[in-house]
Every structure is written in C-alpha cells, then in structure tokens.
Amino acid sequence: MIGIEWQAVALTAQLAGVTTAILLLLATPLAWWLAHSTRPWAGWVEALVALPLVLPPTVMGFYLLLWFAPDGGLGALWLEVTGQPLNFSFAGLVVASVIYSLPFATQPLQAAFAGVGPGILEAGATLGASPSDRFLRLVLPLSRRGYITAAVLTFAHTLGEFGVVLMIGGNIPGETRVVSVALYEAVETLDYGSAHRLAAVLLGFSFTVLLLVYGLNRRLSFRLGPGV
C-alpha cells in the first residue's frame, strides 16, 4: 500500500503497547496502596497521580523536557547508565507516556480493588490464604474488568498523545515520529491525502480494539453475573 506511513503506525502501536504493559505492572501496587492506605498523605499521592488529567500536555511536556535533558535529573542518570540522551528518543517517549497516562491505569484499578471489598478477603484469610495468595486468586480475577478498562484507556490515551510527544520527542522517523505527529505534519504541508489515510488507519484501529475489548468484557460479565 503506497502512501501510508506504516513506520509511524508501527511505532505508535509499539509505544502504546509498551506503555500499557509497563503501566499495568506499575499501577497495580500503586492502586492497591491508594485503595487501602489510611495515611493522611495518601491524598497527596492521589492528587499527584491525577495531575496529568487536568494539566495541559504542553505544560507536562515542558517540565519533562527539562527533567529529561542531559543536565536534568532523570536525563543525566539515563545518559550515565545507557550512554544515550533521553530526550528525542523512543525510551524518552515511553517514560513520558508512562507518566502522562498514569491516572488512566491507576484510577480504574483503584476502583476495582476497592470494589473487591474487605469481606471477601477476610473470608479468604480464614480459609488459609496468605496475603499474596488472596491477591492472586481473589483480587486479580475479581478486578478483571478494572484491568481491561485500565488497559484500554492507557492504550487509547497513548495513541492520541500529541503535545507531550512534540515537546520531548520531536519528529524523528522510526524513533519518535508517531501517527499524531505525522498527521499534523501532513496537514501543515497541505498533504491532505496522507492525512486522510493516517487518520483513517488510526480511527479504524482504535475502533476495532475497543470493539474487541468491550465485546470480551460483555461476555465475561455475563458469565460472572452482575456486580462482578
């Protein structure tokens, strides 16, 4: 197929996939802690996690740009460990996406964990299940819908990311040139044909993913009954 920038599409899917995988792992303990902590500063952490929801992406991107710079906190560390700069790299995009999409993974998981309720876990404990056993055999399966929602939202949000990418990633083909950036450039250069094709690919892809996930979710909830 001529005229479609498959490289940008593949890079976008890769970025969204890697970010989602990392975030589901990272957000699990964080969401668990937020759902159960009674410490006063849990509220601070919760606000911090939710910050990307309200902050303009460019504000976020600006601070990340400074932090990722070779003389910035994380950028310097990254340069020392890997020998590569973090800004304008795929790795930088992943780190930024993880931070930017954090609330989209954390909040559904937090709600799911809270929804499992202490009663079920107490019952598990009296039946001889250790805390990790209770988490793996009770919490995880009962939070399945929370995980599906978290994965979909994180993936979709990373697909649509533009402002942050532009600030810290730039437009390097095969490295940081994702679909949203390529599309913007196509429009800027009045190449409406390319823009149409990229937009259509992204639209079709997003819709297919959502359709699959929600279809699966429906089948699951039908099997588990209401409230699960």
Add this chain to the structure above:
Amino acid sequence: MAAIKLDLAMTLGDFSLELSEQLQIDGVLGVVGSNGAGKTSLLRLLAGLDQPRRGRIDIGDHCWLDTEAGIVVPTHKRRVGMVFQDARLFPHLNVTENLDFAAQRAGGSAPAWGEVVQTLGLETLLQRRPTGLSGGEQQRVALARALMSAPQLLLLDEPLSAADRGYRDELLPYLRRVIRRFQIPTVYVAHTLDELAQLADQLLVLRDGRRAAVGPIAHILARLDLPEVSGRDEVGSVIDAVVRDHDPAYLLTQLAFGDQTVSMTGLIGQPGDRLRLRLYATDIALATEKPEAISIRNILSASVQAIRVDPGSPSADVLLTSGGYAVRARVTRASLDELGLVEGQSVFALLKAVSLASD
C-alpha cells in the same frame, strides 16, 4: 475438645471489650448478648481479623496471640473456619471451586469431599455460581467451605440472621448435622435463644463487652437475673431426657429425666436415646395441689427455687427444680399472689407443651 484461654482488651471508639476466660469448648459454645455487647468482636478477635490493644489467646498448646511477647499469628495460619452473616462466597468461582479453594489450603487434612457435600445437601448445586443461589443455599455452601478448610475451631457469626429470614428453618437442620457429624469445637454467636437452645452445650452471656455469665446452657437459661435470657418471649429451659418406652396404642413416647417422666405425642427415637427437650416458660402452669380430671398429661412435681417479680410487668418468673433440672415458669403476678407461692414450696408444674429442641 478445645481449651481456649482468653485474655483480651480492646477499645474501638467508645466500645470496649474486656474478657478473661478459660473455656473448655466441648461441642458448641453459644454467645448471646444485646447488640453491641461484643459478640461479633469476640469472633473477629479469635479469627485474627481484628487485633486487640492488649491480649492473649491460647488454643490448646498453640498461642495465637500474645501482645506482650509480640506474637500475632495471622488469620490464614490460625486454622479457624468462620461463617459470616453474609455468606461471602467468591463470586468468580462456582460452588465446587469455592470448596476447592478451602480444601487446597487445608494441607491434606480436609475432610472427605463427599461427606461434606452430602451433609449440606450440595449435590445439585456444585456447578452453580454464588449469584444464582438463594440466601439459604449460599449459607450452606459457606458452611461447607469452612469445613473443607479443616478448622480447629469453627466460628459462626449469626449464620441464620441474614436479611432473608425465610431460610432459618431450612438451615437449622443442616447446622445440627454439621455439628454432630464433624464434632468441631464451635463458637456460635446468635441473635435468638431458640437456635442456641437447640445447638449449644454452653452459653456465654456478654454485656457491654464484659462477661455477664458463662456455663452449661441449662444453668444459664434457668437464671432469673439475666435480662439477655429472661427478657425474651422464647424464654424457657432445656432438659436432656432419655426415651424410656413407646406406647404404640396411643402413639405416645415416654421420656424420663431424674425421677420425672413426661410423655410426648408420636413415637420418637428408640428407648435409651438422649433427646433435648425445650420447655417454654409460658407453656407451664403451676398448681399447689395435684389437679385431678385434667387433660394435661405432663405434670411434674417440683419445688420453687426462686421467684422474680418485676412490678412493671404483669408476669413473674418462677424458677423450679424438678428431676434435677432447672425449669422456668412464667405466670401472672396475680396468680403468684393468689397461690401464695414462696421459695422452697412444693408445687406441680403443668406442661401445656413439650417440644424437642433437637431431633
């Protein structure tokens, strides 16, 4: 039998629980008390679901808790089976999987699957999910699941009191079978005396987080000074009687306790069987002379042990002894005065009804 040594102190807001007891739980220890007396708190402390501010719990040779020595055995290592007011079945697992969850963690000591399933009548429910079960069925599965975890101590927190009261009568026979067949020391918190009169061997009365009384159930039910026992409509006594013989012509069964006999309608049990009888205090009339020409067949000779009169109430409680058992009677204050009953007097107790507490 489980010997339980408790020494507990906890405060939760303005509620405090303080108990220092040594209990031999041989069978079922019933726990009664008004709302907020600490019944559920006691079970949760035993299960390790809550921790006391200060305390010690010993079960046989095992120390479950010693705040001074810094010992806190977590719930999952305590080998307690607990049935909550709400069944708390795992909604993502079917009945079989719920039971398996418990059995897999019992370390090979789980009771025989078939025996548990049969005792609780779960044969047709095994593939069902909890959401498809009635309240009574859910509670039966919860009980089976607790048994499959091979508990040293069974804790029942008002298992009959959940929202749907219709299944009380459905569940009681199952509870009785479980208690009889598996012989697990049990602490049973109940809201009504009726279920405990049927199931419990000992009774612990809690009041404001303290022990008000503890002892064999027949003794406690006979106490006139316990509002937890006296203030209820179902107030009465329990008597363990032995079947003496059957009268097939009149379809009656004779039972004996001490030097007294009672007859019940129907041919019940076999001669020699021990049966628990329940005598409701309001089903007993008193006479100072043995009445002749009366249809009531069960007339006990008794002596008045104690009388308790509440001037604000039309009735009075009279504690009798008969055949070595304590029997409560509730008569009107007017009758009491007319008969001129005094402590130590010999009387006749006319039983209008005798029912089996357990069968």
